Amino acid sequence: RRPSAEELLEGLNDPQRRAVVHAGTPLLVVAGAGSGKTRVLTRRIAWLINERDAHPGSILAITFTNKAAAEMRERVSELVGNRAKIMWVSTFHSSCVRILRKEADKLGFKSSFTIYDAADSKRLMTLVCKEQDLDTKRFAPRAVLNWVSNAKNELLDPEDAAAAAQNVQEQTYAAAYADYQRRLRAANAMDFDDLIMSVVHLFRAHPEVRESWRRRFRHVLVDEYQDTNHAQYALVHELCGTNPEEAGPDAIAPAELMVVGDADQSIYAFRGASIRNIMDFELDFPDAETILLEQNYRSTQTILTAANSVISRNDSRKPKNLWSDAGQGEQIVGYVGDDEHDEARFVAEEVDRLTDAGDARAADVAVFYRTNAQSRVFEEVFIRVGLPYRVVGGVRFYERREVKDALAYLRALVNPADEVSLRRVLNVPKRGIGDRAEACVAALAEQERITFWQALQRAQEAPGIATRSLRNIQGFVAVLEELQQMVEAGERVDVVLEATLARSGYLAELEASDDPQDETRVENLGELVAVAREFADDPVLGPSADPVDGEADEAAAPQPGLTDFLERVALVADADQIPDAPDAEPGEQPAPGVVTLMTLHTAKGLEFPVVFLTGLEDGIFPHQRALGDKPELEEERRLAYVGLTRAQQRLYVSRAVVRSAWGAPSHNPASRFVDELPVDLVQWRRTAAEQTVWSRPAATWGSDGGRRSGGGGAPDGSFGRGLSTSTQKRFGAAAARADAAARATKGRDVPSLEAGDRVQHDSFGLGTVVSTEGAGDKAVASIDFGSDGVKRLLLRYAPVEKL
Numbered sequence: 067r068r069p070s071a072e073e074l075l076e077g078l079n080d081p082q083r084r085a086v087v088h089a090g091t092p093l094l095v096v097a098g099a100g101s102g103k104t105r106v107l108t109r110r111i112a113w114l115i116n117e118r119d120a121h122p123g124s125i126l127a128i129t130f131t132n133k134a135a136a137e138m139r140e141r142v143s144e145l146v147g148n149r150a151k152i153m154w155v156s157t158f159h160s161s162c163v164r165i166l167r168k169e170a171d172k173l174g175f176k177s178s179f180t181i182y183d184a185a186d187s188k189r190l191m192t193l194v195c196k197e198q199d200l201d202t203k204r205f206a207p208r209a210v211l212n213w214v215s216n217a218k219n220e221l222l223d224p225e226d227a228a229a230a231a232q233n234v235q236e237q238t239y240a241a242a243y244a245d246y247q248r249r250l251r252a253a254n255a256m257d258f259d260d261l262i263m264s265v266v267h268l269f270r271a272h273p274e275v276r277e278s279w280r281r282r283f284r285h286v287l288v289d290e291y292q293d294t295n296h297a298q299y300a301l302v303h304e305l306c307g308t309n310p311e312e313a314g315p316d317a318i319a320p321a322e323l324m325v326v327g328d329a330d331q332s333i334y335a336f337r338g339a340s341i342r343n344i345m346d347f348e349l350d351f352p353d354a355e356t357i358l359l360e361q362n363y364r365s366t367q368t369i370l371t372a373a374n375s376v377i378s379r380n381d382s383r384k385p386k387n388l389w390s391d392a393g394q395g396e397q398i399v400g401y402v403g404d405d406e407h408d409e410a411r412f413v414a415e416e417v418d419r420l421t422d423a424g425d426a427r428a429a430d431v432a433v434f435y436r437t438n439a440q441s442r443v444f445e446e447v448f449i450r451v452g453l454p455y456r457v458v459g460g461v462r463f464y465e466r467r468e469v470k471d472a473l474a475y476l477r478a479l480v481n482p483a484d485e486v487s488l489r490r491v492l493n494v495p496k497r498g499i500g501d502r503a504e505a506c507v508a509a510l511a512e513q514e515r516i517t518f519w520q521a522l523q524r525a526q527e528a529p530g531i532a533t534r535s536l537r538n539i540q541g542f543v544a545v546l547e548e549l550q551q552m553v554e555a556g557e558r559v560d561v562v563l564e565a566t567l568a569r570s571g572y573l574a575e576l577e578a579s580d581d582p583q584d585e586t587r588v589e590n591l592g593e594l595v596a597v598a599r600e601f602a603d604d605p606v607l608g609p610s611a612d613p614v615d616g617e618a619d620e621a622a623a624p625q626p627g628l629t630d631f632l633e634r635v636a637l638v639a640d641a642d643q644i645p646d647a648p649d650a651e652p653g654e655q656p657a658p659g660v661v662t663l664m665t666l667h668t669a670k671g672l673e674f675p676v677v678f679l680t681g682l683e684d685g686i687f688p689h690q691r692a693l694g695d696k697p698e699l700e701e702e703r704r705l706a707y708v709g710l711t712r713a714q715q716r717l718y719v720s721r722a723v724v725r726s727a728w729g730a731p732s733h734n735p736a737s738r739f740v741d742e743l744p745v746d747l748v749q750w751r752r753t754a755a756e757q758t759v760w761s762r763p764a765a766t767w768g769s770d771g772g773r774r775s776g777g778g779g780a781p782d783g784s785f786g787r788g789l790s791t792s793t794q795k796r797f798g799a800a801a802a803r804a805d806a807a808a809r810a811t812k813g814r815d816v817p818s819l820e821a822g823d824r825v826q827h828d829s830f831g832l833g834t835v836v837s838t839e840g841a842g843d844k845a846v847a848s849i850d851f852g853s854d855g856v857k858r859l860l861l862r863y864a865p866v867e868k869l
């Protein structure tokens with residue numbers, strides 16, 4: 067049933083309604099946190115489709131994370147039905163990938179180009195620096211990369227950057243940039259910053275291409291506009307055709323543009339974001355309509371007053387008047403820990419108390435900190451007391467070695483020109499292709515002007531290559547070619563992945579290892595296969611749910627391919643790892659879920675009933691770097707504002723008197739942001755004056771349970787009380803993981819073996835079974851492979867065949 071116009075406007079106040087129905091001119095919605103900007107943007111999309119008959123394919127909505135995009139798409143679908151699913155709702159990066167997949171040839175790329183993430187880029191830049199003989203003290207690859215990233219965000223290509231270089235240092239950077247780009251291109255790869263810059267350059271170099279995308283997108287909507295950088299800003303302008311000089315007689319009318327944002331929440335200046343983009347919107351678009359929202363629907367008045375009080379100390383801002391009618395609510399709770407362990411224990415204990423009292427579920431709680439490294443202590447303490455949690459960001463699943471290796475294999479399959487990926491897995495697992503052999507192949511590639519992959523295929527021509535290496539290379543090439551055929555035959559992503567792990571011998575090597583870490587690695591790979599299977603099963607969530615142009619849009623999406631999968635994985639942003647709150651069935655107790663740990667940067671746009679803002683110390687937050695620098699300090703203060711305004715009902719602020727940084731304990735003064743909170747709003751559970759033991763070394767702290775703070779803290783002995791269910795939950799999660807790993811191998815028969823059987827193993831060759839143990843999925847066999855030795859293999863993974 068189609069909702070009426072009135073229904074689409076339900077639950078919106080007057081200015082919000084005006085923003086939803088506004089038509090004709092560019093629209094800017096500026097407002098403080100929690101005032102419904104994102105809600106308005108979402109409703110407006112539904113309105114455009116239903117009331118203004120916009121084709122869903124003509125709408126481009128930009129969000130800050132892929133998760134936010136999925137939520138928005140979901141929300142719009144609830145309002146106007148499934149056809150909304152084909153809209154482009156995505157991050158800048160994802161949108162650009164989709165455009166580039168169609169237009170890559172115009173830039174001299176193949177449409178199967180690879181996207182390099184930060185680690186890949188660093189590998190490549192390290193190679194460049196080495197090749198150019200740069201002194202790594204003066205030119206650390208990371209620093210060079212940073213410079214390159216800034217150049218790209220400013221839309222400078224290597225020639226522009228070289229022309230703009232002011233001194234020898236910058237000339238060196240620019241030279242490295244040129245070489246880096248050359249290699250990316252040779253590998254048919256782009257890094258993150260390229261994605262956006264390339265589209266802008268494409269549009270500028272090929273007006274007809276730009277014109278076709280302008281015809282397509284009639285509505286462009288951007289959330290979190292305050293965090294756009296110059297390249298993103300330029301992209302919006304290219305799409306919306308805002309330059310009257312270039313509008314010829316047949317130019318189509320510009321797309322309708324709506325941007326929403328809050329200058330007080332701009333926290334990405336270090337990535338080139340510019341507050342000017344929002345400040346100057348009215349200059350850029352003289353006919354723009356601006357709508358202000360002033361009512362906050364998220365937080366209690368107490369939380370809001372606190373946040374307003376902090377942000378009002380920033381000079382370079384327009385004053386705002388944000389209010390809430392949610393009532394005063396609870397007081398803010400403050401706590402000063404003896405050290406960071408004590409601070410973390412306070413948090414754990416408080417979560418325990420809130421959940422016991424039925425005031426909150428674990429899933430309602432978020433713990434924020436300034437830097438990723440601060441999560442470790444919380445993790446330690448939470449594990450000890452059995453409090454289930456989830457860290458967003460930090461060492462991410464997709465950054466783990468084994469996951470990256472597996473993905474490198476897949477990338478090499480779809481894009482053999484991707485030299486970085488290919489070389490990464492060339493001798494992983496060890497298959498007797500050493501550095502010398504690799505160098506011979508690289509030399510052949512250079513000499514024949516062919517790709518590294520082509521050189522591998524013609525390795526027999528490589529001068530000086532050893533016979534043994536040659537044989538191993540040919541084996542490797544054969545495996546890859548065989549897997550490539552699977553990909554070309556349109557095999558499911560999860561099937562290809564499983565085959566890759568088996569045929570490459572990668573799993574076998576992990577299985578045969580005694581290192582307990584390798585066991586975890588096997589689990590993680592099982593998890594990756596599960597991710598791939600989900601992806602193959604549910605194309606709607608995948609990028610390839612993406613419309614083909616025009617009417618074909620509504621046709622069923624084809625089975626998403628490996629390229630789509632890799633793209634999806636490459637673009638997973640930190641905030642995308644937050645688990646969805648499980649929905650409770652009517653009448654059922656809601657699931658308790660897990661506490662979320664994340665950095666303040668990741669928290670943007672989100673909301674939680676209970677928020678702990680931790681590490682409020684000068685030198686931690688605000689960050690050391692910002693202490694003597696006004697613009698940086700103001701950015702830190704905006705970050706504090708973001709943190710405070712995530713809280714809906716309860717807000718905690720805490721710090722530690724002593725904190726061990728790099729092993730040496732430091733005494734940090736209270737954060738100035740704490741002093742900026744109105745005194746009467748904070749109830750201190752424990753203050754610095756109540757600290758009893760100042761000089762106790764932090765190291766003895768964890769085991770010293772008995773001493774607890776004032777304010778009714780329980781003695782440590784009773785601390786774990788009532789947590790047994792959460793402990794079970796944790797084990798439950800581990801079991802679920804193991805289950806996922808087991809499911810990952812479903813569909814493959816486990817060979818039943820007994821001592822004396824002869825077998826063929828994909829990498830170790832012929833062998834004889836020495837003994838077996840366990841049954842079914844757990845069956846393990848010790849197999850003698852002659853010169854390769856005796857290996858213990860988990861049969862459900864091992865690529866062995868009974869002869």
Ligand code: ATP
Pocket residue numbers: 077078079082097098099100101102103104105106328331362363364670671672673
């Ligand atoms: P942020 O600046 O943090 O991104 P925002 O301005 O985008 O915040 P939303 O996330 O859209 O704010 O809204 C904050 C909360 O208020 C959400 O839970 C939203 O559903 C709710 N909300 C927004 N407008 C209204 C309204 N008119 N009536 C009731 N609730 C509303």
Ligand code: MG
Pocket residue numbers: 103104105289671
């Ligand atoms: Mg928002």
